[in-house]
Amino acid sequence: MRDLRNHGGDILDRVARGEHLTITRDGAAVAELSPLSPPGRALSVLLEARRAIPAVDPHALRADIDEIVDPSW
Numbered sequence: 001m002r003d004l005r006n007h008g009g010d011i012l013d014r015v016a017r018g019e020h021l022t023i024t025r026d027g028a029a030v031a032e033l034s035p036l037s038p039p040g041r042a043l044s045v046l047l048e049a050r051r052a053i054p055a056v057d058p059h060a061l062r063a064d065i066d067e068i069v070d071p072s073w
Contacts (some may be wrong), residue, residue: 001025 015033023031
């Protein structure tokens, strides 16, 4: 805890660079300090990306699979 109080800025810099730290009090772990996950993508961005994916013809897909996979499976 003393290091966190005295060197808080340095510790947060380490966490910002991706380091995961355990905070202890009297030698016992009491908390973990880790970087935040990156923000998720907006639904509208995901839907727009989905539109760029070509449609799959299930019959053609099945024919391709049958051509590759050993039928004895």
